[in-house]
Amino acid sequence: MKLRRRIVTQIVYLDVKSKDVYIQRPLLQADELIYDSTSDGRPIFIPDSVLSKVRPNKVPLIFGHEKKNVEIGYVDNFNYDSHNKVLLGDIHVYPRWNKWVLQQFAEGNNGLSTEFKSLDKDEKFFIRIINLDLERVAVVPTPAAHVARVF
16 A cells, blocks of 8 residues: 545645545644634634644544534644645544444535634634634534635
């Protein structure tokens, strides 16, 4: 088995090391307005200087954002792509969930949504994130950050 790099868009990488590990997938975008469900109708803005410092060791991977959801894997090996201003991570799916997760991907549920605690500053038209701690990543149909997809 050999590794291949196929670039589908500017920043979505399709290196697949094995069937349950997805290498360096985009998780979160810096320096763009991101519309999420928790910001009271105003977009959030994560500066490059903040996102470039995010380096958790490992966070859980779940399906959806329900608190009762089971862990289907984890994300580790976080890196920051300074050219594209995106946080990348390796997506590991536990073997017992792999077939189900692949089915979800085939049905279009291949977005990645991050959950994090943050220190915010209210601006006039958006919320600026001053500091953030990544807590977990969820597989979702429609991610808030348009670049955050497995494929």
